[in-house]
Structures are given as structure tokens and as C-alpha cells.
Amino acid sequence: MAEPYIGLMSGTSLDGVDGVAAVFDGGRPRILAHADVAMPPALRAELLALNTPGPDEIHRMSQAGMALADLYAQVVSELLARTGLDAARVRAIGAHGQTVRHRPDAGYTVQLNAPARLAELSGIAVVADLRSRDLAAGGHGAPLAPAFHAAIFGTDRPRAVVNLGGIANVTLLSPAGVVGYDTGPANLLLDAWCARHTGRDYDEDGRYAASGTMRPDLLAELIASEPWLAAPPPKSTGRDLFNTSWLDQRLQAWQARHGVLAAADVQATLQALTVETVSREIRRQLPACEQVWVCGGGARNGGLMRALADALPCPVAPSDDAGVPAQQMEALAFAWLAHRHVAGLSGNLPAVTGAAGPRVLGAYYPA
Numbered sequence: 001m002a003e004p005y006i007g008l009m010s011g012t013s014l015d016g017v018d019g020v021a022a023v024f025d026g027g028r029p030r031i032l033a034h035a036d037v038a039m040p041p042a043l044r045a046e047l048l049a050l051n052t053p054g055p056d057e058i059h060r061m062s063q064a065g066m067a068l069a070d071l072y073a074q075v076v077s078e079l080l081a082r083t084g085l086d087a088a089r090v091r092a093i094g095a096h097g098q099t100v101r102h103r104p105d106a107g108y109t110v111q112l113n114a115p116a117r118l119a120e121l122s123g124i125a126v127v128a129d130l131r132s133r134d135l136a137a138g139g140h141g142a143p144l145a146p147a148f149h150a151a152i153f154g155t156d157r158p159r160a161v162v163n164l165g166g167i168a169n170v171t172l173l174s175p176a177g178v179v180g181y182d183t184g185p186a187n188l189l190l191d192a193w194c195a196r197h198t199g200r201d202y203d204e205d206g207r208y209a210a211s212g213t214m215r216p217d218l219l220a221e222l223i224a225s226e227p228w229l230a231a232p233p234p235k236s237t238g239r240d241l242f243n244t245s246w247l248d249q250r251l252q253a254w255q256a257r258h259g260v261l262a263a264a265d266v267q268a269t270l271q272a273l274t275v276e277t278v279s280r281e282i283r284r285q286l287p288a289c290e291q292v293w294v295c296g297g298g299a300r301n302g303g304l305m306r307a308l309a310d311a312l313p314c315p316v317a318p319s320d321d322a323g324v325p326a327q328q329m330e331a332l333a334f335a336w337l338a339h340r341h342v343a344g345l346s347g348n349l350p351a352v353t354g355a356a357g358p359r360v361l362g363a364y365y366p367a
Helices: 041-049 057-083 115-122 132-136 145-153 187-198 204-210 216-224 244-258 263-285 302-311 326-342
Strands: 004-009 016-023 030-038 092-095 098-103 108-112 126-128 159-164 167-174 177-185 291-295 316-318 363-365
Touching: 004 057, 004 326, 016 057, 016 326, 030 057, 030 326, 041 057, 057 092, 057 098, 057 108, 057 115, 092 115, 092 326, 108 132, 115 126, 115 363, 126 326, 145 159, 145 167, 145 177, 145 326, 159 263, 159 326, 167 263, 177 187, 177 263, 187 204, 187 244, 187 263, 204 263, 204 302, 216 244, 216 263, 263 302, 291 302, 291 326, 302 316
Parallel strands: 004 092, 092 126, 159 291, 291 316
Antiparallel strands: 004 016, 016 030, 098 108, 126 363, 159 167, 167 177
């Protein structure tokens, strides 16, 4: 058997860490095991707080990075137990870290991590810092998943992969090549608004959104008020732009003119915002699209999935139908990036990120 790799991902939604163990032997990756660990509430709160300036940031970021590495090590331990693999058999771990700043406009991105600690705890080499080389080459350092999507799904037919994480992004695959970029907010705003008004961390199956009425006038204003949404690719974004302050400012301005909205109506409109900003890019950029596969946490939101299917003229389904479980896609992508690093192969697509050329991504921390 080819050497296994592990991929670890903690996304913008901060709900937990997903990990996969997989083998890359020339064909479609073979997933050996999946494990996930929920994000401890205190760590989640601290990581959220570190997305904005605050006191004693250097110390707090260092502590959070170590705590995250400890959580990563738990997931690795679980994967080893489920596969029966000894740590010495695993070639490397691809560990993304937790993004707390993403400013490609200023030439930097920050992912909290402690890869040396993870290598020490796990006894496995770690490939981390996977975005900075692309940034150094003039790219955004994101999104990186489109290169993986193209590698496993091919470009022989017009198809799309949509990741509905905290931020939504699209990968558009066709014989003409690969297009990929972030499209705007997804679970980030949906979760935050739901938590504020219901006390629940997320809108299970889109029920809260379904209890409200989508307001087309508010949707139009949310889209028109944000220049980033109309900007051409390459582009990427995160909590630096789309956050509760972004939403509150626009709601306050709208409600000053039109009156107070029911909270559930806002939730319904935020769901529509995700659907519209994703679907319009597929309609514009890949009008002949034959199939949309959805991954990320949003793939488990039935209301969101139904709304996206209604907005597109082609079938929409979780990426499970394409052979990669929706919850495992991103972790598998980072296992693949670790594999590419070890093989000395590029991991970015310059046409997607805007980098000057292909680059080997990541830094290597031996076991």
C-alpha cells in the first residue's frame, strides 16, 4: 500500500476539526478513515475573538495555536486507532491551522497553528503554512481546494464543486480549464444570526430560515452595498470583511428607512444571500454546467440545499454522490496538499489564486 497521509481542517465556522487518513496512489484518493472532534467552547470563543484586534494578541494567539495543535493531535490519535496504522507508517500530516486574518490585499494571511508541537505529539511529520508561498508569488493564497477538485474530478465535462463553509466558494470545472474563487458569506452569517436570536449554534436543516419570509429588497441592498461581491476573480475573503458588524451596519441603515424586520426574516434573507451569490456565479461563468456537488457544513442544511437547487438549472447534490463525503472534502484536500509537498509538486493553480506561477506549498516539520 502507498504511504498514507492525514489531512486536518478547522474551518471558518469553527464548529470543530475534521480529519481524514487517505492514500494517494495515482487514481481517486482512497479514504481510510474519518474522525472529527468538536471545538471546545472556550477555544472557539477565543478564536472568534482573535479575528478582531484585542489586547495581548501575541500571547493569546500563541496559546490558541498550541491548544489547536493539541486538538489536532486528538484527531490524529483517533485516525490511527480507526485504521490500525502505526504513526511511523504515515508519511505526513497536512494541517491547515485556523485562519484569524486573511488580507491578501496587504500581502498576508494568518493561520494559527503549532506544527512543531503537532509533530512532537503525533510522531508524524507535518506540512503546514500552506498559503504563504502562493501569497509571496502574488496570489491570494486561497482558495486552494480547486486544484484538488480538478485533480480528482477532472475537467472533461462542465461541473461545479461548491463549498458551503463559513465562506462559500466555487470550483468550476470544464474542458476550458478551472475557475475557482470565494463568492461571499455562507454559514458564517447564518450561524451568527441564528445563535444571536435562538441560542442555537446553527440553523438545523434551515428551519429557522424557513420560519421567516425572504425580503428581496433587503437582499438586493445587501448585494449592492458590498463592492467585493461584484469584484472579478481572483478573489478570496473571510471574517475580516463578512462579520456581524458588516451585517449590523446594513440592517441598521435599512431598518431606519423601512422599519424593523422580524429576526427570522433576516435569517431567510441571509440564506438567500448565500444562494444568490453562489448560483449567479455558476450561471454566469459556467452556463452549461451539468452537475453541482456541494461540500462543507452547508451540505447538511436541507433548506439551503433545496434553495440552491431551485436557483440552478442542473442537479445539485452533496459531494457524497461523487464519492467524497461532504464533511471530508476539505480535510482530504489538505492531505493531498501534504502529499504534493512531499513529492515536490505544486499545489496551487495560478489561474485561481492569481499567483505568478505554480508553487510547492507549505513548510515541512519532521517527526
